[in-house]
Amino acid sequence: MRKHYRVRSENKRKTSVQIAALIGGRPPEPFEKARVTVTRFSIGVPDHDNLVGSVKDLCDCMTTPSLMANGKVRNKFGIGLIRDDSPVHCELVVLGVKCRRAEQRTEVVIEEIVG
Template sequence: MTRKISFTLPAPFPLVNRITGYSHFTAARQKNDMQRQVAAAAYNMRPSVPFERAHVLIERHSAGTPDTDNLWGSAKRVLDCLTTPMPLKVRTPGARQRTKNKRGLSFIVDDAPKHLVLDVKAVKCRLCEQKTVVTITEIVGAEVVA
C-alpha cells in the first residue's frame, strides 16, 4: 500500500532572489526557521521509517508567479527539511563529526535522483490565500508517478 503525507505551510517558501546576500548567520537562522515550520505543520505525520523512494510535490501558492529556475532553486530549503540526517566519514582522526542534511526531519531517505522524483509548481492566487503545500507519496516497486 502506498503511503501519502500532505501538509501545508502558512506562507509561500522564500525565493532565492530574496534570500541571497545574507550573512552565514542569517541564512542559518532562516534554514532553522524553515525546519521549525515544517516540523510544526507535519506534527505527528512523520513515518517511522523514511520513504526509500518518493514523489515529492511542492506547490507554492503566491500572488505572483516566479520564473522556473528561481522556483526550483528556492524549493531546496523545503526539500532539505524532508531528508534524513546522516553522519559523514571523518577522514582525519580527531576531526569534528559533520552531518549531511543536519536539518532533515526523516520523511525521505535522501534527495538524490535514485530516491526522489520532484515536482515544483507555482500557483497564482490571491494575497490572502498564500501558502506552500507539500505532498510526499511513497513509490513502491516499479510504480511510475506522473
C-alpha cells in the first residue's frame, strides 16, 4: 500500500495477467455472490489487520471493471471473477498459516454462493 501508485498499478496488471493465465482467460460472467478464501502460507503469521489488508490489490484484480459517471473505468485491472469485493457480493475469508520457508505460497479459492 505504501508503493508509488504507478508501481502498484503495474503490480496489479501483472497479477491480473497471471490470474487470467492460470484460469485459462477471462470468465464469461462474474459470480454475483462468492466466498473468496485466501490462505497465506508464510514463516510468520502477521496480525489479523495486516493479513486482511494485504489482499486488497488481489481482490481488486478479481473484480469486474465498471464505467463510472465521469467516464473513467473503475478497477481497470479486474478480470471479472466476482462482481464486486463489497460485502454484498463477496464473503472474504483470509487465513494465515505458519510453514517452512520452502513451503511459502498464497492459495486463493473462489466459490459461488447460490441463493
